[in-house]
Amino acid sequence: FVALFLLLHNEMVTGVYKSQEQGEVENGRCITKLENMGFRVGQGLIERFTKDTARFKDELDIMKFIYKDFWTTVFKKQIDNLRTNHQGIYVLQGNKFRLLTQMSSGKQYLDHAPKYLAFTCGLIRGGLSNLGIKSIVTAEVSAMPTCKFQVIIQTM
Amino acid sequence: MSRQANRGTESKKMSSELFTLTYGALVTQLCKDYENDEDVNKQLDKMGYNIGVRLIEDFLARSNVGRCHDFRETADVIAKVAFKMYLGITPSITNWSPAGDEFSLILENNPLVDFVELPDNHSSLIYSNLLCGVLRGALEMVQMAVDVKFVQDTLKGDGVTEIRMRFIKRIEDNLPAGEE
Numbered sequence: 001f002v003a004l005f006l007l008l009h010n011e012m013v014t015g016v017y018k019s020q021e022q023g024e025v026e027n028g029r030c031i032t033k034l035e036n037m038g039f040r041v042g043q044g045l046i047e048r049f050t051k052d053t054a055r056f057k058d059e060l061d062i063m064k065f066i067y068k069d070f071w072t073t074v075f076k077k078q079i080d081n082l083r084t085n086h087q088g089i090y091v092l093q094g095n096k097f098r099l100l101t102q103m104s105s106g107k108q109y110l111d112h113a114p115k116y117l118a119f120t121c122g123l124i125r126g127g128l129s130n131l132g133i134k135s136i137v138t139a140e141v142s143a144m145p146t147c148k149f150q151v152i153i154q155t156m
Numbered sequence: 157m158s159r160q161a162n163r164g165t166e167s168k169k170m171s172s173e174l175f176t177l178t179y180g181a182l183v184t185q186l187c188k189d190y191e192n193d194e195d196v197n198k199q200l201d202k203m204g205y206n207i208g209v210r211l212i213e214d215f216l217a218r219s220n221v222g223r224c225h226d227f228r229e230t231a232d233v234i235a236k237v238a239f240k241m242y243l244g245i246t247p248s249i250t251n252w253s254p255a256g257d258e259f260s261l262i263l264e265n266n267p268l269v270d271f272v273e274l275p276d277n278h279s280s281l282i283y284s285n286l287l288c289g290v291l292r293g294a295l296e297m298v299q300m301a302v303d304v305k306f307v308q309d310t311l312k313g314d315g316v317t318e319i320r321m322r323f324i325k326r327i328e329d330n331l332p333a334g335e336e
Contacts, residue, residue, distance in 0.1 A: 011206055041178050
């Protein structure tokens with residue numbers, strides 16, 4: 001299933017971009033489309049995944065769940081690093097992020113990396129949203145295939 | 157030990173759900189982008205084709221299956237190895253044409269459509285059309301030109317899902333037609 005998912009994800013990214021024209025605005029729209037798809041999927045996944053688990057104690061508990069169980073199950077690998085400033089900002093770092101390992105590691109591909117991370121950002125945001133947490137999730141790639149996801153919790 | 161096993165099945169379930177949900181989100185998005193069902197079907201087929209073309213490499217590497225000598229062998233491999241490996245199901249093979257160049261794959265349940273319902277205004281949408289493209293693309297890479305289409309679909313109220321595969325010809329040249 002994972003192999004299928006990776007290929008499907010690749011196709012989706014390519015497909016979304018093909019159907020739009022070139023340009024900065026369009027690029028933003030494509031990223032939003034992908035992020036929104038990820039969001040819906042994340043919501044659905046978390047709903048099914050947490051049907052049987054007990055409620056979480058606090059925010060950190062939830063983040064740990066995302067970083068350990070949710071992440072490992074989805075990407076088959078533990079996230080390498082989780083940092084937080086204990087004030088609502090979490091950074092998850094993944095070395096050899098699966099969705100990126102399919103692309104060559106080269107500077108010229110850095111520009112395209114965000115397209116491949118948009119879906120996952122949405123996935124995290126959707127998952128958190130269904131757990132009652134509103135957030136902003138962004139991703140950054142400084143060197144392929146390592147990437148950092150930054151989750152900013154928005155307090156009401 | 158049992159904890160490990162639990163993790164395993166849970167993880168597998170989640171992977172399949174991730175795929176099913178993602179596929180659903182994709183189809184939903186395509187329906188928004190394209191005005192009519194026919195166009196969505198075409199897009200799904202095209203995307204499936206691109207996936208199939210790459211999936212075959214993964215398949216050959218992981219399954220250690222040798223070259224198939226005839227279409228019957230191909231059918232067996234598709235149903236018993238490929239479908240099992242990627243979708244966790246084993247469709248049955250039936251309805252062979254007398255010439256041995258056409259057969260049907262019967263899927264009792266289609267993982268792609270878990271929790272999916274077709275709204276009334278999308279009656280000509282072939283929801284799982286991606287599968288047709290995947291099969292077509294993968295087989296083209298092993299020099300077989302085939303025609304694949306859905307004949308029955310549980311989403312449309314049929315009892316089972318039936319995919320009909322027809323062998324067109326062996327591709328002699330190494331260049332696949334219509335590469336995109």
